[in-house]
Amino acid sequence: MKFVDEAIIKVQAGDGGNGCASFRREKFIPFGGPDGGDGGDGGSVWLVADEGLNTLIDFRHQRVFKAQRGQNGMGSDMYGKGGEDTVVRVPVGTVVTNVDTGEVIGDLTAHGQRLLVAQGGKGGLGNIHFKSSVNRAPRKATPGTPGEVRELKLELKLLADVGLLGFPNAGKSTFIRAVSAATPRVADYPFTTLHPSLGVVSLGTDQSFVIADIPGLIEGAAEGAGLGIQFLRHVARTRLLLHLVDVAPIDGSDPAEQVRAIEQELAKFDPELLRRPRWLVLNKADVLPADERQAVAEAIVRRLGWTQPWFLVSAIARENTMAVCQQVQRFFESQRQAREERTGMAPGDVRLRGEDEAR
Template identity: 75%
Template sequence: MQFVDEATIHVHAGNGGNGCVSFRREKFIPFGGPDGGDGAAGGSVWLVADEGLNTLVDFRHQRSFRAERGGNGMGRQMAGKSGADTVVRVPVGTVVMNVETDELIGDLIEHGQRLLVAQGGRGGQGNIHFKSSTNRAPRKATPGTPGEERELRLELKVLADVGMLGFPNAGKSTFIRAVSAATPKVADYPFTTLQPHLGVVRIETDKSFVIADIPGLIEGAAEGAGLGIQFLKHVSRTRLLLHMVDIAPLDGETDPVEQVRTIERELARFDPALLERERWLVFNKADLVPEEERTKLAKALVRKLKWKRPWYLVSALARENTWPICLDIQRFFDEQKRAAAERAAEAQAR
């Protein structure tokens, strides 16, 4: 089952330019000797992580990338022009694999990080390099070497800025429908979502974030039970987790507090660092509780959980109180970005 965005691309670095066979010819200098210049190196292919990209969808349309060939050498010992590199932008979080050998080439985890995936060919030598006391007029030059050529598999493990935790049927798909244009399947039975769905939540013209609706967790997910292990691998890189809880389970037996504890145990088993990740509690299906009892019930659950982080009471189906969460999420990301910029400025000042 596919739980990461994938694409296969072909990269071809530029070939090196050929060396030149040339002899100096000037008036009054009949035997000027060799002056053939060297060929230039071909361009290389680089992948660069760009935080402005969220998916690998662009590679469905363009899958081949070629760098420029190096220029040939010329007379008068003039070297050729170096081939231009080709830079391919990919989302932050892209893992790069060699299709032929299945080896890991690199993992682009920071904005601006560069990865060389195909080295340009070397330029050939002109005949000036082959002159000697016994061969004063060499007619020999070497060709440029070919650039590297590879088939690459790109895997994006960071599909979203926000990952949604929760038991099956907690209302995650309904929530993402309410706040974005995504249309994941919604039904009244568990495991409706069998593959990830992404939704772009647009706050303003230039402000948005990506939220992922992914299969729910069950007890034992860290050991591979249900669909949870793939999800746990995915959320290891999201910046914020929304922990969604059904505040009024239909069976009347499932305790919301125990649901939260169960998922916390699975997070701890898979990666204890996930418990330290910013995580907000969202009590869903408030419309199933009488209006005068909703807030009282939510506060009681918060007290039992001893919850110190932000929490919300919403009805995703009725789209009640869903937008304030989105505004708070955007503010959280803006503050993170501002703090990172300040740290970078301080580091540069030192």
């Protein structure tokens, strides 16, 4: 299935039903009092995160979602029935933005999380509410209010622990094949990966993390060149970036300059990404003579002034790839322990909203 990570939809909540102006009419009671009921509230539109979905492609076919209108009030003090809500399922990781205002309405990051995107209208009041000592036969009733109508932009951002950075053909797809069960397409031409894919790296019982193979960057990506921002949005949620570089490009380009070029694109798109933990993975070591590999890698690292962890691997030969994953797992474990020490909360603990303020 084609991966689709953006969609524009229209949501329309139901209008409230109108209130009723009615009077009690029974045998022997020719002038009964008002008995008009209220109109029912209109249905609302909700978005619900569903971990069973991984694409927004369904919204290519259906773009308008309407909730039911509230029923009008009736005589004999009968209130109108409320309209049914409309529930729209979206993938976990969907960011919802109001197209007209640019306001981010919500971010659905957990399975089952619900987001109200269009509030149903309120039902109108029947004339029973307007009876008073000076007005025994009110003929006034109010109409229901209209439901909200919005145009929304849905934007899917992958939820992955590790994101793979690198120019096209740096070997990202080969790397994710080597360390997980994911099977992205691999070929010797740029932009083999046109759509993001996720792989789960399993290192034993309760030891795993999710890694994202995302389309390669080129210079100018922050301004939309190549696959541009379609790529960059997906690294926004990752906890760690692995920056893959071809240690000996066949076109003779400088690996160190390739690293700097991607750093510039990250800084343009979001400077925070440049401050995120980022490890250098020098790939395709198998193309170099065994006795020269380490020296070539160390020369690249020196030119970059690299201070974070770095690795020399051959993804296609699966050399040193699992060592990288083991180091990643240890990094996440140290983060978890530091978080527990800082918050005093073990995994699975839940802190109620407002608990911190009450302390």
